[in-house]
Amino acid sequence: MRRWVVLAVDHNPRNQQLLQQLLGREGYEVRGATSLEQFAQALAGAEEVNLALVDISGFDRRIWDYCERLRDRAIPFLVLSPRHAAALEQESVTHGARGVLVKPLAVKEVLGLVKTLLEEEG
Numbered sequence: 130m131r132r133w134v135v136l137a138v139d140h141n142p143r144n145q146q147l148l149q150q151l152l153g154r155e156g157y158e159v160r161g162a163t164s165l166e167q168f169a170q171a172l173a174g175a176e177e178v179n180l181a182l183v184d185i186s187g188f189d190r191r192i193w194d195y196c197e198r199l200r201d202r203a204i205p206f207l208v209l210s211p212r213h214a215a216a217l218e219q220e221s222v223t224h225g226a227r228g229v230l231v232k233p234l235a236v237k238e239v240l241g242l243v244k245t246l247l248e249e250e251g
Contacts, residue, residue, distance in 0.1 A: 133247050136171050136178045138162045138195075139209070140187025148182060155240060168195045172202070180246055181206035182239075184232075185221075193224045200225025205246045209234065 135157045139145035142163050149159040160178065162168040165188065171178065172195065181199050183206055185192050199206045208221040213231045221229050227246060230239065 132156075132158050133179045134158045134160060134177050135243065136160050136162065136168075136181040136204075136206075138168050138171075138181060139184040140164070141184070144184060151236060151239070152243065155243075157243070165191055165195060168192075172198050178204050179250055180204065180243060182209060182243075183207070183226075184209035185217075186211050186232075193220070196221075196224040196226065205250065207242060207246070 133156075135152050137145050137148040137152065137159055139148060139161075140163060145161045145163055149161055152159045160171050162171050181204055183192070183196060183199075185208055196206065196208070205227050206225065208217075208226045208229045209232060210217055210221075210229055211232050213229075218229045228242065230242070
């Protein structure tokens with residue numbers, strides 16, 4: 130059975146830990162990043178990452194450069210945001226996101242989307 134690797138990027142260590150616990154309970158291997166530097170380190174081994182969840186809160190505009198690196202490496206990702214805004218959704222998709230999830234996250238929705246995106250990957 131294939132072991133899927135999910136990269137959880139969140140500036141808030143507690144939120145990132147919650148994502149790791151949620152996904153870990155479902156059998157996913159989760160790698161975490163709470164800074165752009167850690168995000169860059171995780172991308173250095175990107176051949177092992179199958180999906181990323183990127184909470185853009187707390188990061189500056191450079192976060193989009195890292196999102197584009199995910200897109201360029203064909204790693205699907207979802208953007209997590211504290212609010213819904215059409216402009217944010219458009220910017221996320223422009224930089225390669227498969228979608229935007231608004232916090233607080235619904236567990237079933239997150240798990241369903243993660244499963245769907247990973248199944249699409251193969």
